[in-house]
Amino acid sequence: MKKNRLIAAVAAAALVVSGLAGCGSSASTESAQTVPAGTETESSVQKSSEAVNKTGYPIMNEDYTFKIVYAVGSTDKIGGWENKDFVKKIEEDTGLKIQWVGIPEASYNDQVAIMIAAGDLPDAFIGQIPNFAQFLDSFVKMNDMIDDYAPSLKEFFDKYPNIKLAGMFPDGSIYGLPEVQLDGYVAGKSLAINKKWLDAVGMEMPETADELFDVLMAFKTQDPNGNGQADEIPFAFYKDRKFDILKSAFGFAGYDEKDYKYPYLQVVDGKVDFYPVSENYHAYLQYLNKLYSNGLIDPNGFIQEEVDMIAKGTNDQIGVFPNYSYDDITVGDYAGDYTYLLPLKDSNGERHYQPSAWSGTVIVNQFAITNNCPYPEAMLRLYDYINSSFDNRLLFGWGPKDMAWVDNGDGTISKKADPVLEGYNSYAEVRHTLSMGIKGIFLWTEEDNAKFAVTSDREIKYMERQKPYMDCAVKEFLPEGQDYPENTQEINVLLTELRTYMDNFMAESVMNGIDDAKWQKHLEDCRKFSYERYTELNQEYYDRMMKLAEE
Template identity: 30%
Template sequence: MKTRKLMAMAMAGAMALPTCTAFADSAEEPVKLTGLFISHSLTKSLNDMQWLQEIEEKAGVEVEWEQIYTDWDQTKSTRFASGDIPDILINATDDSDYATYEGLFMELTDLIDQYAPNVQAMFEEEPDTLALAKTYEGEIYALPKFQGKWPDCNGVMFINKTWLDNLGLEVPTTLGELKDVLVAFRDNDANGNGDASDEIPMDFNDWFGAAYSLTNLIGSYGIQLTNWGTDGYFVEDGQVKNYAVDERYKALISYLADLYSEGLINENAITNDYSMFQSLSRGDENGDALVGVVLGWEETDKFGPTLHDQYVPCGPFADDVDDLGTDEPRWTYDYSGLNMSSNRICMSANCANPEAAMKFMNEFYDSEVSVEVLFGGISDGCLEKTGDNSYKVLDPLDPDTDSGTWKWTSSMADNGPMYIRRSTTIDMAQDMTYALEEREQYKEAIARIDMDKEYYPQMLMKYTSEDQNNMAVTQANVSNVTEAYWGLWLTGESNIEDDWDSYVEEVNAAGLQDILAIRQASYDSWKAQ
């Protein structure tokens, strides 16, 4: 084993790029690297992850980690502008950084070809990941991830079935039926605790492009969103559009404003942050459910261990309220966004040992390590290997923690670099089992998508630096208008019928049509490939 390690290091030194420094003076000593990880708030110290120490040892490196939990978006520009960055950065960059801080990051194409067989396998087997990794000019500065076990959509709309049963009601299937159910929840002490005023019929979180926003209901009007419909963009008949200026969005807002005016939507939803949104769904101190209808990721994550079995999935809802809707509603299709992400891991251009750093980066894309990145290590007691390419996610070591929270606590989870092969078998924890089962509700609606004319993979679109900068500035101007109005309309502070025409003119004047032209050109180029 020792002889093989020495031979591997000697070969690596011989293959090193002309500008690279050899591994180390002594083959016995690991190469010293520095690393930065932008962490979820729950995630424990990287130094306490045994699986990570194991791949450092396997790659012959020793990494001094810096782990940042908050305010990276506020401090990143100062850090990058100084030019003083560590050798390896995980979950720390976005596409615009490579042009903005030209020369700061290592171009990885040659290093991948020489030292990263796992990464090469991902690019060959999942070609979209290569498209995701490349810049407009065809360069690679960061590696993406692929975790092909996640479902087709992010948000599930849940309804309290116990409340329905208490009131002798059925799960609604149309927008009109949904309103009738919400009225019943409001008026009839649906949770049965003797207080007819503590029920919140419907709740939501955030707006354009948010996973748990009521904009998901735009599918009731025939608009097919893909990958969260970020900033309102979608494709219809091969044309890039934005629903923020679409008459069907006006119809949706009018419907929701009517619900709000009758006290059927949480009046604090506009200002509540995610933690408050989450907490409310988990009931009161007496264990009573408070929310009737709400979007979330998965029932145990959303409602906690005691209330989750009261809820079932519902929607999408056919429109029986006005003439703009459809009897064949859609639901947001998020497969690409849930299973792929760009910019998971990159390297400093000043890294003294790029070949060693690349070999270490490659280890994250090993078939077994990738599962550990997401769910926690085998040695850490989070995962059990059950076959050559099969694994079982174990119950949390902390019995008071749910599986979803434990995943984020124990490993890099979704923030890490990985390639989970489609052929890998994973016996999921309870939360993911529920998540997959719940989304059976939307299979029929998602099957309606025309992948040739309606699929819009925003994450794969490539732009010149000039177009990126123009869109960033212009989108900020557009969002200032769209974000200002929806809350006013929802709460009745302004009337959408009175405002609509001038609002559309204002959005277009802010530059929406310029953005659509840029996006259309990029979409057409992607389609041509």
């Protein structure tokens, strides 16, 4: 690995901009100069513990300027944090001296990779490191420091052990810390159905596959939008959002989409199962072909983009569609006509739904301290300071009062989003110009988010579907976490071919049908594309994660 880095460093030397050169500076850098990266002598540990206060402020007893590299968000109107008010507050409150080095997010991965290859590291990074697991010897293991230097983080991990688990490597080590924005919404994926059309055709909410077929047939034949044209699309979808929620009717739950980390897999009684070779999946494909053959699903769905589906939705043409966010994104002013459709009952009367891993956004390994940092405890205390109170999380994650949010005077707050602050085009611009925003390192909890007043119809509808969907959620699924780099690489290689095959196979099966001969060939093809090895690797990962969770 060192040889590869040396080669990469020589090739990249001319590309590293001068603003990125060097690490933090100190009046006394003897420790950093004499101790090789990745090692800690007794004297260096003692020096660090003497220089860094475990509690209180200032954090440091030594004169040292830390260098922190971070990603600049595309919606940051100023283009960097260096002279912003929230940075001044950090330095005033903590006493830390920090050189902030921002890299535009479009080039962040490339420039950080060059820095790591060259060994030209800052004290810390705010922003995920590309291929982080391959470079752990360049970063500080934090497990033994958290209890003493990050009480707020420890409290957070105790409350959300699944998020802690997501950042742990197979041996239990923690080299990176998360950025978290929880919102209480675990049931993000759903189906939306046009209740106005249901009333127009005089039918009840469908609960089984057969009932849904009958409803879709009525949507096709009875002109529910009342325009005198046969322009209704009973079931709409696009190439990245298809039929996954319908799997419930056939006794299983899982996702195939390209943005899902563990496609084609479910967990049953602790065993990872590749469901595309099951008879339930066979029946699921036959049902989809029945819908297609009767003209009940959009024939352009496999090739169209989301924008194409939106054009139809905003023209009052859609009966049912996969809704992974707010329904007004797809159907615009017709959003009031729609409600959620629960996962359908299977032959045993049971529903199956796979929820999100957590309720909101979790970016693992968003904050990492390098081995070039002589005082890693100080950087950990900085992370903890940002998360030490609700007021801090609000300021550093959203922005200042009366600019990014307002106090409603009743214990709640509201985002200042309609209208946004003068001079800004969107709330994202306000947030990421006046605070770290989603590019930062704040731990926003569900309790924090509950202080935002929920007043819009779209938020209320989103909240209303949470409990009904979660009542039918599966109890077992692959958790988010870190795997061995070599396993991750092998899985990615297997998935490249497997995804291409499965996408083509599904489209072919839905449009042209799936008889016994085609099904047998499919089973052979899955073996050819090493589904058994893919399943085995994920079983090993699942078992390791369950063991870590018990420790």
